[in-house]
């Protein structure tokens with residue numbers, strides 16, 4: 001049995017039974033009209049409408065999950081179908097004068113069907129709103145996923161921008177300082193060329209773990225680009241930020257990273273800088289941070305180390 005019939009067998013059997021009972025009642029009470037009396041316009045209009053409603057019922061049951069909304073829509077459509085079917089039957093069957101029940105069968109289920117359909121469509125609308133709200137949540141989650149780096153478990157530059165904006169607002173509200181520290185590996189391009197891109201990836205992953213280990217719980221580390229990382233340091237003054245940046249630089253210098261090819265030690269070093277947030281927006285704060293790094297890079301290596 002097709003799944004559609006299996007799921008809605010009772011409903012469909014009930015509709016079929018009612019439609020046949022209606023036909024039977026007409027056949028018992030009346031007689032078939034001669035074809036010369038058939039009104040083809042009515043037959044096509046009413047019979048065609050009944051068939052279309054049957055098609056709607058099929059599409060409805062095929063496309064919707066079983067449940068109360070589907071039932072309301074089904075019974076609504078079933079009433080419309082029954083009315084139209086009875087209307088079509090009296091085009092072929094002549095009932096004796098004085099019979100009135102056929103008018104009830106034709107007109108009675110129609111308004112009931114419209115009421116059920118209205119209720120069904122109203123609940124369908126509410127169901128759609130709930131589904132849309134769920135989709136929106138998923139979409140937000142998906143969008144936020146895109147803000148995370150693929151290589152490291154860190155946020156991207158876009159994520160950093162969002163977090164900096166929020167942190168600036170929070171620091172203003174709480175009257176706390178906010179600082180940013182930046183770290184950029186030295187000669188990473190050369191490391192890539194000499195040891196391969198895959199080795200470079202592993203260096204970035206180890207470096208990420210190292211930096212995270214050396215930061216506090218409240219700090220946020222993001223990967224700004226390539227070999228450049230930024231730490232957002234809430235409730236941190238200029239001096240403390242400088243100290244944290246210096247510690248990160250030291251940690252990188254002491255990292256005993258061994259290449260995966262022959263286990264040789266790859267010596268790493270990094271350039272760091274830090275800035276204290278002023279009364280400014282996130283973009284200008286990040287611009288100042290990059291500028292501070294550019295200045296630090298220009299300083300002689302001996303002075304930096």
Ligand SMILES: Nc1nc2c(ncn2[C@@H]2O[C@H](COP(=O)(O)OP(=O)(O)OP(=O)(O)O)[C@@H](O)[C@H]2O)c(=O)[nH]1
Nearest residue numbers: 151184185186187188189190192197200201226227
């Ligand atoms: N392995 C690897 N390399 C990357 C990735 N993203 C960027 N890079 C490389 O990182 C290098 C960064 O180059 P630069 O900005 O010149 O950095 P650098 O070679 O360390 O130069 P300085 O910072 O001036 O010392 C480029 O060669 C990029 O191809 C990545 O995800 N994985």
